[in-house]
Amino acid sequence: MSEIDTTLDYKFGAQTLFALRHTGEICGSNGLPLTPKSIGILGKSQILKTFKHASLATYLDFIRGKHERLLIVSEFKKQNLKSRLYENKSSVIKIAHQVLKALAYLNSNGIVHRALCAENILLDEKGDVKLFNYGLYHMTNNGLDVEFPIGSVKYMAPEVLVSVLNKNYISGPKVDVWSLGIILMEIIFKTELWPKLKLSQCLRKVLSLIYCDDVLSRFARESDKMQIYQEMDSDLKNFLESCLQVNPKNRSIPEELLKHKIFEGVTEMQFINDFEEENNNGHPLNLWQLHELYYLWQLAGGDVHSELKRNGLIKTKPPILSVPSLILLEGMSFGHIKDPACMLDLKVVPLSLDALTARLKHINFNIYYPLIETKLHLINDLENSDKELENLPLIIRERDTEYQLHRIVLYKRLLQGYPYTRRRIYHEAIKDIPPIFRGEIWAALLDVKGDIENEYIAIDKETPIPTDRQIEVDIPRCHQYNELLSSKRGHLKLKRILKAWVVNSQQYVYWQGLDSLCAPFLCLNFNNEARAFASFSAFIPKYLHNFFLKDNSAVIKEYLAKFFHLMAYHDPILAKHLQEINFIPELFAIPWFLTMFSHVFPLHKIFHLWDKLLLGDSSYPLFIGLAILEQLRDTLLQSGFNECILLFSDLPEVDIERCVTISSNLYFDTPRSITFRKFQLNSSTDKLPYTLTEDMMSEIQKELNPRLDVVDFLELVNSRDTRSNVLVVDARSNSEFGEKSVAGSINIPYESIDFKNDISSGIPSSPELSVLINNKGKMIIIIGQTASEAAKFCSFLTNAEFSKVCFLNGGIDVLLSSGILTQVNSY
Amino acid sequence: MNFEEDDTKHIETFHYIFPTLTTEKDQILEIPIEIPFLGLVSELTKRIMENFSLPCYIEDELNGALEHFIKTQTIEYHDRVAVEAIENVQNNMVDVEDIIKKWEKLFKEVVHFKKVYFSNIKYYFINYDFYSQETTEYAEKKISSDNEVFSNVYHKLMHSGAALQTMLQVEQSYALAASHVMSQRNEQISSLTAQQTEEITNALENTLNNETYINEMVAKHFEDQNLLQGRWNSEVDTLKETQKREYREWIMKLLEEYQTNNTLSPLCSPTSPTDIPSFSETSVLGGSSIPMMEESFTIHLGSQMKQMHNIRIMSADILDFCRIKLKNDVSVNPSPQRLQTALGLYSNDLCGLVLLNDNNDLSGFSGLAKKFYEVCDCSTEFHFPGVLEQLETLKIQIKDAVSWRNSCQHPGNLTTSEQQSRRSGSKHLQTGDVFLTKHSNLSSVHIVFHMIVDDSLRSNEINSRHSAILGLRNILKTACLNDITTLTIPVLLMHEMTEEMTVAWCTKRAELVFKCVKGFMIEMASWGGSDLKNLQFLVPKGISEEVFASLATMLPSIFRVSNPLVFKVSSTPTTPKIKARR
Secondary structure, three states: OOOOOOOOOOOEEEEEEEOOOOOOOOEOOOOOEOOOHHHHHHHHHHHHHHOOOOOEOOEEEEEEOOOOEEEEEEEOOOEEOOOOOOOOHHHHHHHHHHHHHHHHHHHHOOOOOOOOOHHHEEEOOOOOEEEOOOOHHHHOOOOOOOOOOOOOHHHOOHHHHHOOOOOOOOOOOHHHHHHHHHHHHHHHOOOOOOOOOOHHHHHHHHHHHHHOOOHHHHHHHHOOOHHHHHHOOHHHHHHHHHHOOOOHHHOOOHHHHOOOHHHOOOOOOOHHHHHHHHHHOOOHHHHOOHHHHHHHHHHOOOOHHHHHHHOOOOOOOOHHHOOOOEEOOOOOEEOOOOOHHHOEEEEEEEEOOHHHHHHOOOOOHHHHOOOOOOOOHHHHHHHHHHHHHHOOOHHHHHHOHHHHHHHHHHHHHHHHOOOOOHHHHHHHHHHOOOHHHHHHHHHHHOOOOOOHHHHHHHOOOOOOOOOHHHHHHHHHHOOOOOHHHHOHHHHHHHHHHHHHHHHHOOOOOOOOOHHHHHHHHHHHOOOOHHHHHHHHHHHHHHHHOOOOOOOOHHHHHHHHHHHHHHHHHHOHHHHHHHHHOOOOHHHOHHHHHHOOOOOOOOHHHHHHHHHHHOOOOOOHHHHHHHHHHHHHHHHHHHOOHHHHHHHHHOOOOOOHHHHHHHHHHHHHOOOHHHHOOOOOOOOHHHOOOOOOOHHHHHHHHHOOOOEEOHHHHHHHHHOHHHHOOEEEEEOOOHHHHHHOEEOOOEEOOHHHOOOOOOHHHHOOOOHHHHHHHHOEOEEEEEEOOOHHHHHHHHHHHHHOOOOOEEEEOOHHHHHOOOOOEEOOOOO | OOOOOOOOOEEEEEEEEEOOOOOOOOEEEEEEEEEOOOOOHHHHHHHHHHHOOOOHHHHHHHHHHHHHHHHHHHHHHHHHHHHHHHHHHHOOOOOHHHHHHHHHHHHHHHEOOOOOOOOOOOOOOOOHHHHOOOHHHHOOHHHHHHHHHHHHHHHHHHOOOOOHHHHHHHHHHHHHHHHHHHHHHHHHHHHHHHHHHHHHHHHHHOOOOOHHHHHHHHHHHHHHHHHHHHHHHHHHHHHHHHHHHHHHHHHHHHHHHHHHHOOOOOOOOOOOOOOOOOOOOOEEOOOOOOOOEEEEEEEEEOOOOOEEEEEEEEEOOHHHHOOOEEOOOOOOOOOHHHHHHHHHOOOOOEEEEEEEEOOOOOOOOOHHHHHHHHHHHOOOOOOOOOHHHHHHHHHHHHHHHHHHHHHOOOOOOOOHHHHHHHHOOOOOOOOOOEEEEEOOOOOOOOEEEEEEOOHHHHOOOOOOOOHHHHHHHHHHHHHHHOOEEEEEEEOOOOOOOOOOOOHHHHHHHHHHHHHHHHHHHHHHOOOOOOOOOEEEEEEOOOOOHHHHHHHHHHHHHHOEEOOOOOOOOOOOOOOOOOOOOO
């Protein structure tokens, strides 16, 4: 490798502005508190991040500060057309072409720039255009959500100026064409328009144009540039004239203007060429998508807020100097001194990448080009450096620049290869999921593929349906602390996805809780509704199969019964206590499972919880439920029924990382067949080992302890690893036991037990009893004459606080063909 | 010309004709579409296809036609609106001057003269300097910017460490000097009063004196009193003014010194007040005591996202939050509360206090309000106008506010009938209205919310729509929007225990206030202001221990207390291993 430039030039900059504050009233017409305007702006601005165009400065981030402040981060270039206004005549056509291309792209996305001026046309090193600040008008709801006017007066089209008194006025694409005309004219005439005029004079100037037929010649005359005007190429003159038409009817839109004669032979900007050029010399990070780079920059300690502050753009007066002095009961306040620092100043502070470069200086460039399919010793070495990091808590890993760099590099490759790399993605997700790709990785884990875009488009999300009302009631109550979800845009998107799901799943109905269930997907895929919908629709059958039937009582009943079985299996003391105070799972666990905990926890916790959940099968949520109870265990054991109800009505803080660890330990410590449910979605590989009849179902639900399937039984008994941890108790009579029994099992006949007493006096003293007591903590499998006998024996043991108690489904008969039965000589 | 009419909703009808395979006749579609169209054209196409069960072979064409239609209609719509607006001006239906005025207002109100602040930044965008050359426009702001400079200097010095001690000591010695003068004043006034009382008594005893004589004597006494008080008051005022001026000058000098040497000479106090009287013991400005009962909780609010807050319930005299303990020896460290308050004065963590006030016109001083003003007046206010001066300014604002109220159309927080009743009211403030005063010379408070209340609060029957409760909500909102993160609220909405405040009364009132405040706090979370970190519920001093205890136990049942940290002792205690180090 030859000389490599290891420095990264700065690539993005930050600005700040204030949203309009609500005055007076605090409640909207629906009785709910008004959403702050800054949230509305945040919601509307998200779409801007998806715009990728060679001539647009990409938007990277929007951050909401305190007191309605907004911070905007976007791609940024030092040079702009204003600073190079007079040297550019030769490239006028190129600039016009690129600006129009960018405008046409924006228009096709329904966006008007409105603030087009020379300063907002950035120029990169090669003199190519990067349009800037183009999202301002859109994100501020056409300027309604901010106090300041959008645009600069001398570039404003006449119709914008005269419409200032009309609150409903919305600018169309042609206003930008006028602005472009003025800018180009300045370049061609080599003059700055009205540099010394006051605002009011400037306004008068533009307003006087509405009586003018030939704006171009008038400008030429006024600025004493008639010579240039007369010598101007006729095509160019014609082009400028078509931009500077006072009557919008006669002005063209950007898309049409691109077809103008002067652009004949203009080469399109090649996006790909840039890449190759930079590819040869430069830091590999230069090739990264800007938002990924920005993400790393943040991890490396980059803080937009403090950068702006350092540059004097966030400067606030001490609050005590501006408090109001009088507040009427109506909510109106007086004497509040407006902080002049709140006024608009859209200066851009470039964000330096130095800290990031320094942080990544020592990293071998090979890291950036991982080999996915082949293993080399070299690569292995690099991977080893990650090994120690892997043992750190997730929270730390998620904030570690270098670790995330590795993860991003790797996952980027893997996601490019999806769906062929699905196994590998799954495998890597066991370690962790980098937050920046979480939405995509979740979709991959849920096996979302195909033309999801068009499938989503095809679903009717507009036509009113009966559940609309309920959806509309639920949405403003769904994770509203989250800025995106509480925005109007967020509400709209959530509604669309929910409606799409209801329409698309005819067999199901909308149950409250679906909104919470959908929230994490929307939050992760805010700009990709189709993926949010597809992930959401794949998630439900996997984990909540049939939970949203109109009558879901049977499904839920079975689910909760299984939950209780598991509780008895792993924590007999707690199960016993809850049973005694009659605090059944129906009282607290339905919202847990119906929303997969998304109703219970804040989103950032859901993300970590579901990162693991998505790796498990449909029984995994049961273990999460157990892990939550584990954290409340001490309180629960001391509480009676009423205290428990109170406790669950407002759940205390739960440590999610601990919850994740414990649930996965429990998951691996439980034979699969224990959690088999009739109503789970059974894939071909994961079939129920036995058919469940209705009778058996109701029996099972009455039982306290789970049943074990013969397959698991044989595996446990036959494997050398597990055999020593399993105690098989045969509850049949002595004679039957003698005839045929599992080798190594002990015999405690059902008839001999006195169920009214506790364990030591309930079972007649015998060597078997001491074996049983000595093996407390091992897995105990009861083989009974009948299921009910075995179940009763089990619950007897559970009440005696024996854990891991279950019984063999089908009794001894299922073992007949297995060959593990032996004959014991009876006396 | 009426611009208010809602012309953004605009419907155009889309026509589409397509042939079918089965019949000769062409099918005609007519679809009304709102322009500008906000959805996705492709979704609209799908819906049309579905709803009319159209044959799939026309889908692409239909989509294209729709796209084209919407595009041209949108352009036409924009053109129409724009042309209309321009023509309105051309035909003089709209006054150009109105337009110019509106733009000027928009730009000037919002766009700032940034030359003053940010002259050294390299990259300028949308250079609005251009529009705001008339700096005279901003002349009135100069006064406040003076304060701003001082606040910056003060804050900087306070947090420099080196100057902190000195500054507080200087403040204290100033306060002592002021209190000395004031105690002299009080002494003289009371001795005069005593003397006059004696004279009157003597005169009355002497039956020879007729009524006129007595009257004359009373008149003379009155005059003497006024004279004496006036003299002293002007002396106090002069002293305070001098102190304030000296102090502020000194602070500015201190900064210079600090910046040049980066150190401070230990006691470079201003013309140190020489005649500090020697009190034999700690003197308290206005008398003070420590809170009697107190209990604290850490709570969290919110169903999914939990927000932590500290809540404290305490029984104390509300003025204890204001009074400063003065120690005679200026070199003794100031109290920790005072230190905290001084450090926080210009920070984003202000302390507020709700004081109930039953006089609605700010003039007749009586009761607690009067005592409060006295406490404020005990020492010089170095940062803000004195409290009485603040009240004078307020009176002017009240006039504006009352006229606003009488002309206001929007009921705001209130129902229309509630507002009607207030509008017909007096030209004074009414129950639930709040005025604010700011202070730098109180013990642990920066901002005092004076809420106007009336006798209706004595009743047991108030509910969550009572003006005082709504007033509390406004207070919490103001706190949230102005970085007041510690707030003390008299939870019973009473400052003293009275006869009718039975146990049941107290419990009911406390429950109401707790619940309402909780609701307001949850509401506040979405306002994007600062969180209320410490909320203190104050009950009057005379409350019985049982009632206090029952109110304290009510708190954790209304607010959800955070998970307590439980230390478990394992059954086999392990001895901590400490490695010996050499």
